[in-house]
Amino acid sequence: MPAEATVAIIGRPNVGKSTLFNRLVGKKLALVDDTPGVTRDRRMGDAKLGDLRFRVIDTAGLEEADPASLEGRMRQQTENAIREADAIMFVIDARSGLTPLDKHFAEVVRRMERPVILVANKAEGRAAEPGLYEAFELGFGDPIPLSAEHGEGMSNLYDALREAIEDKAGFAAPAEADEAVTGVAVDEEGNVVGDDPVRPLRIAVVGRPNAGKSTLINRLIGEDRLLTGPEAGITRDSIAVDWSWREREVKLFDTAGLRRKARVQEKLEKLSVADALRAIKFAEVVVVLLDATIPFEKQDLQIVDLIVREGRALVIGLNKWDLVEDRAAKFKELREEADRLLPQVRGVQLVTLSGLAGQGLDKLMDACVRAYDLWNTRVSTGRLNRWLTGLLEHHPPPAVAGRRLKIRYMTQAKTRPPYFVLFGSRPEAMPESYMRYLVNGLRETFEMPGVPIRIQMRAGG
Numbered sequence: 001m002p003a004e005a006t007v008a009i010i011g012r013p014n015v016g017k018s019t020l021f022n023r024l025v026g027k028k029l030a031l032v033d034d035t036p037g038v039t040r041d042r043r044m045g046d047a048k049l050g051d052l053r054f055r056v057i058d059t060a061g062l063e064e065a066d067p068a069s070l071e072g073r074m075r076q077q078t079e080n081a082i083r084e085a086d087a088i089m090f091v092i093d094a095r096s097g098l099t100p101l102d103k104h105f106a107e108v109v110r111r112m113e114r115p116v117i118l119v120a121n122k123a124e125g126r127a128a129e130p131g132l133y134e135a136f137e138l139g140f141g142d143p144i145p146l147s148a149e150h151g152e153g154m155s156n157l158y159d160a161l162r163e164a165i166e167d168k169a170g171f172a173a174p175a176e177a178d179e180a181v182t183g184v185a186v187d188e189e190g191n192v193v194g195d196d197p198v199r200p201l202r203i204a205v206v207g208r209p210n211a212g213k214s215t216l217i218n219r220l221i222g223e224d225r226l227l228t229g230p231e232a233g234i235t236r237d238s239i240a241v242d243w244s245w246r247e248r249e250v251k252l253f254d255t256a257g258l259r260r261k262a263r264v265q266e267k268l269e270k271l272s273v274a275d276a277l278r279a280i281k282f283a284e285v286v287v288v289l290l291d292a293t294i295p296f297e298k299q300d301l302q303i304v305d306l307i308v309r310e311g312r313a314l315v316i317g318l319n320k321w322d323l324v325e326d327r328a329a330k331f332k333e334l335r336e337e338a339d340r341l342l343p344q345v346r347g348v349q350l351v352t353l354s355g356l357a358g359q360g361l362d363k364l365m366d367a368c369v370r371a372y373d374l375w376n377t378r379v380s381t382g383r384l385n386r387w388l389t390g391l392l393e394h395h396p397p398p399a400v401a402g403r404r405l406k407i408r409y410m411t412q413a414k415t416r417p418p419y420f421v422l423f424g425s426r427p428e429a430m431p432e433s434y435m436r437y438l439v440n441g442l443r444e445t446f447e448m449p450g451v452p453i454r455i456q457m458r459a460g461g
């Protein structure tokens with residue numbers, strides 16, 4: 001089926017339009033308007049995103065124009081591109097936030113009455129968060145955080161584009177869907193599988209000394225690799241092991257094997273917070289390994305706290321389960337203890353295992369994959385606000401100094417971990433307890449047990 005749909009990439013200079021264009025079109029550019037002598041106002045190309053096929057127009061390349069006539073030309077050229085397009089990708093730079101020029105372009109776009117997909121580019125890493133919130137002000141709905149340069153967030157872009165141009169886009173056979181270019185993989189039915197599935201799942205195992213980390217990791221990767229690590233001198237360094245579990249690529253981060261050497265030399269029995277933190281920063285999913293016979297010590301809780309603060313997906317491994325006698329009663333007790341001591345990650349998965357006996361390893365890996373998926377949860381703005389409306393009817397925020405606090409609107413700004421933004425009046429007055437109440441409600445309603453959900457309130461809406 002030929003690609004009939006055309007999508008224009010619009011935005012002020014330097015937000016990453018060309019980079020996005022190149023990523024969508026791949027190496028073989030079709031330079032329609034690149035005839036010598038003709039001002040290069042725009043490029044067109046055949047775009048691929050997963051199995052979606054469409055034409056894409058890039059409006060970059062005006063930076064070198066005479067500044068005096070720049071604004072008029074940009075407007076003209078933007079309007080021309082939009083006229084040819086069925087949908088618009090409106091790109092902003094999430095790192096620098098909204099500028100007056102962004103708002104100017106947004107006005108032009110708004111008048112043209114096409115479906116708009118708001119792309120917040122350069123969103124890799126944390127530096128992008130302020131820009132993401134500002135992006136809501138444009139009124140184009142949820143911004144899609146993207147890194148055109150690194151190919152991150154492409155599956156969310158896919159979802160949005162597919163919705164916007166479904167009836168006109170072409171669809172390739174899944175086998176042709178070029179995962180390497182776009183970072184989006186599709187299954188036999190053309191559904192996108194996972195976010196950025198090209199990358200291995202990054203897992204770290206952390207815990208107190210003697211919890212059984214080295215034993216577990218050696219058991220998982222099935223060889224004594226950790227014991228053959230580098231010698232003293234870099235004993236505080238950690239290593240990542242490439243490994244695969246049921247055909248899923250996994251990068252396993254370990255500090256244990258090397259610390260063991262350190263321990264011998266320095267009698268280091270204390271948990272190294274720096275080690276744990278490095279592992280946590282590296283990971284998407286962190287397994288906190290507890291010795292089930294002495295669980296939830298102060299240090300264990302501190303480690304969980306670090307993980308929550310870093311916003312990682314979490315699984316708790318109850319190790320040395322082979323030593324536990326009344327298992328049903330013990331598990332019940334630990335479940336209750338976990339939810340009482342760790343309310344920030346209520347419902348966190350507890351997996352019983354024995355690294356020594358090699359029991360429960362598949363269960364542990366299943367839990368990691370599930371935690372990863374939950375961590376990637378995206379709740380649509382529609383569902384969120386339907387839920388919010390009901391909730392506000394029954395449990396509105398309290399009155400402060402005689403005036404009711406208002407919440408008007410809610411949206412999810414980010415995933416990994418899920419990050420929600422509330423809009424309403426006097427955010428500074430909203431009590432912590434009410435925000436916690438909302439987080440717990442979100443976790444329960446949208447089924448995200450154990451996920452360190454984030455929430456922020458902003459004025460407006």
Ligand code: GDP
Pocket residue numbers: 011012013014015016017018019020060061121122123124146147148149150
């Ligand atoms: P255009 O003028 O809108 O077409 O922007 P370009 O595609 O030429 O990109 C402008 C600058 O932003 C270049 O230096 C790119 O390398 C950079 N850039 C593009 N995409 C990203 C991204 O996802 N992250 C970061 N950090 N930089 C990016």
Ligand code: GDP
Pocket residue numbers: 207208209210211212213214215216256257260319320321322323353354355356357
């Ligand atoms: P690490 O300091 O967290 O890396 O812990 P190690 O892997 O060095 O294990 C500490 C001690 O606990 C060793 O004596 C292990 O043999 C023992 N151990 C590890 N896993 C298990 C387990 O599942 N069951 C039992 N009974 N002992 C274990």
